[in-house]
Amino acid sequence: MTQPIVELQGVTKSFGPVEVLKGVDLVAHAGRVTALVGDNGAGKSTLIKGLAGVQPYDGGTVLFEGEPVSLHHPREASRLGIEVVYQDLALCDNLDIVQNMFLGREELALGTFDEGQMEAEAARALQTLSVRTVKSLRQKVASLSGGQRQTVAIARSVVKKAKVVILDEPTAALGVAQTAQVLELVRRLADSGVAVIIISHNLQDVFAVADDISVLYLGTMTARLEAKDTSRDDVVGYITGTKTMTEVEA
């Protein structure tokens, strides 16, 4: 197996006396979709907030393309090419689609915004995602539907040419057709060489799209499986803690 793009080794995180991550290992490979599953409170969100640099880990090592890196600020993660699409989407309602997609990395020319350049790139990104329902790139995000917002959030990582895209419950609030569309999009992202980490409660979605499945149980990684070698019952067992560690080396 090739070198993973991202590898976490024994990361820990505590909030006061509560130990949320107790030494977690995680790997993500380019071109593969890694599903991160686990029950509520298992530490999934804490794990990805650390990867995003929003909420730094207390201990452990993060290897990016084999090199140890520090992730203490969103900008550091962004510079490495790690992008997170959050469950609450993290879009600014009062800004338009282009402004949101480029927030924090605006294209400048002569010290001021190069709106044309940003617009052209945003249009291309949305076109790759087969977006048909948006009327204008300059539409305020406040006026978009849930599915459209999800698409804008994902398109943001395309525009940023991310190497690792982390999706936090991307299908939780979507209808059937939109879910299918988003999963297809996730597959396309991975096929283009991006390492995708997807967090989901929905095992049907997980098995539809994931190559690898990592199970988090009360702050420890209890299983790392290849989707084609396992079954839904096994995964449920690991999630609920009724089955224990039988690591299948990917």
Added chain:
Amino acid sequence: MSTEIEQDEPALEVDADAPSLLGKGEHGGVREAVSAYLRRVRGGDMGPLPAVAGLVVLVAIFAAANPLFLTERNIANLFTQAAPLVTLGMALVFVLLLGEIDLSAGVTFGVAMGVFVKITQPGGMPWPLAVLVALGIGVAVGGTIGFFVAKIGVPSFVVSLGLFLGLQGVMLVIIGAGGTYRLIPEPIKAVQNRNLPPWAGWTMLAVVLGILLAVALTDRLRRASSGAPNAPLSIVLAKLGVVAVLGAALVFYLNQNRGTAVRTLEGVPIVVPVVLAILMVGTFVLDRTRFGRYIYAIGGNAEAARRAGVNVPLVKWSAFVVCSMLAVVAGFFFVSRVGSADASTGREIVLSGVAAAVVGGVSLFGGRGRLVHAMIGATVIAVITNGLGLLGFSAGANLAVSGGVLVLAATVDALARKRSGAIGV
């Protein structure tokens, strides 16, 4: 511009069946642009439309009720009356956009002006140096509020209310109860009391139009070079045409002799180009630089901005500094007009400043509004003050009407916000 080839760019292919969104909406044809605008208005983003409508109605009422209202002298008067309020309103826009407030902006300029007039008394400091001292006071006060709000997380309402009270005490110490200092430096007096020669008024208009046209054309060239389509030129020219016609009418009007046959008084008051310069530079910063964009982003969703890598505390802090500095500039316009500073300078104007911004369409909830909105709102309030005064109403009636207008505007803002949240177009 960016012609380098990205080696490891994800090889996502464009879906040929999906329509490209380039050249839709505002940047499409005339019909597209108009319908995009209407969609925005229907979505609750009315901007200054209610204020402009209100302004037209008010002017019509006052003009009908009192023939003095539309005289050249009163119009010129209106400009100098409105200038401090317009500037204070624009100052407050920077913090209102963050969803914050600065209740101490008025007394900040009061303290700065108290110090300024005192140190420029005969035998004192040269006035240019004193101007820097006054602006420095603005930076210090804004920096203090910004520190407590952005770094510590105290609500800006409380911090600035504390300063509103505390700075009044500082004023009393500096000036002494009941004391008044006359404004001495001639150049500061001239800002509100002297006028541009008529030719300079026309030059000012030409420069403004030239800058607007140059910016619009540069934008178009830049967009074209990136392969992004432009809105039809006719829309740009139509907007410029409106500015040109309104501007020419005002310059022409203000260039008429409003003095007597013996002592002519004509021309655009000097304060007008100064305010216009602040408006244009400020709008440029808010629309076209990262600092401005991040102010809007934080006002819309501070957490999203933080996750996108924006240094939220620094942007907030800077916005408070800009606000207080511009408030000090408003203070110069105020003392220039009044001719003196006393211990109560700036105490009452701050709520009018907030009212000006909100009436003009700046949202108190943050994230929505432009500097020009504050200017329009301030004009509405100045027209109410001026018109009711001409009609012989008391200051009480004036305050009551201004207050009513503020509540009305805030209601419109809240309703618009509800609507834009509910609508799912």
